[in-house]
Amino acid sequence: MKIISTRIPDVKLIEPKVFGDERGFFMETWNEKAFREAGINVAFVQDNHSRSVKNTLRGLHYQIKQPQGKLVRVTRGEVFDVAVDLRVGSSTFGQWVGEYLSGENNRMLWVPPGFAHGFLVTSDTADFQYKCTDFYSPEYERSIFWNDPSVNVDWGVSNPEELLLSNKDKHAQSLQQAMAELEGNSQIKPETSA
Template sequence: MKIISTAIPDVKILEPKVFGDDRGFFMETWNAQLFSELGIQHGFVQDNHSRSVKNTLRGLHYQIEKPQGKLVRVTRGEVFDVAVDLRKDSPTFGRWVGEYLSEHNNRMMWVPPGFAHGFLVTSDSADFQYKCTDFYAPEYERTILWNDPTLAIDWEIKHENTFLLSAKDKAGDSFEQAKSELKGVSLQ
């Protein structure tokens, strides 16, 4: 497993070894011992899978209680994946990182607890799969607007009026509004 650093040290890009031949390929996407050695020592309690069409933008989602760490990957298609640091005691609080994840590059992103997360589908469709360190808690779920001017995320798409958003994502809070509810997540 190759580890690629990002501008936010706790967010990691993971590139598994892929063994392929004319029959197809094999890769290991989760190994508790290896991930522990890499510093990802969280237990996972839930796996999710979504399928979305091109220009679907999901996020930026987070939970104010029971924050979820996520190990995310794309098994079909491509997305631009974004993590925003919401840990008030972090030196990178309010900063974001983005990475293209696809079925071709096989990359995964580790998004620790205390981050908002979202993605934009850049292929015709995409299957997005992720492991979570805590259960979904809808009473604690919040959304920050994808186009918040303070965060200034560069989604690298010129025609944002074509984005497909859920009602929840259209009605998200600004980063400034969200800050009032953040209690600070441990940097562990």
């Protein structure tokens, strides 16, 4: 398993070793020891699986309490996956990193607690699976506009009218609007050791 730091070092791109032959393939998608040695020392409490059609954009979601770290992967199709640093005081606060994840490249992305997360489906459909370090709590969930100019994620979208968004994401807030709640939250902070 190859674990690579992205331009936001706490967000990791994971490339598992894939062993294949005429019968199919095998790969290890989680190994506590290997991840711990790479500085990802977490316990997962929930696994999720979503299926989405092309041009679905989910995010940018985060929780103000019980922030979730997420180990994300795509088992069918392709998405452009994005993490935005919301850890007030972090040297990369407000910055984003994005990676293409697909059933073909088998890549995974580690998104630590304190990051907003979202993805855009670029294939006809995509099955998106992820492990979470804390439970989903809808009362604490928030969403930042996918196209907030202060974050400036380059989604590669040429026709925004074609995007499929939930009502929650259509009525998200800007990063500036989220700041008061983020600044007063001790649960969303940079890691002290990696």
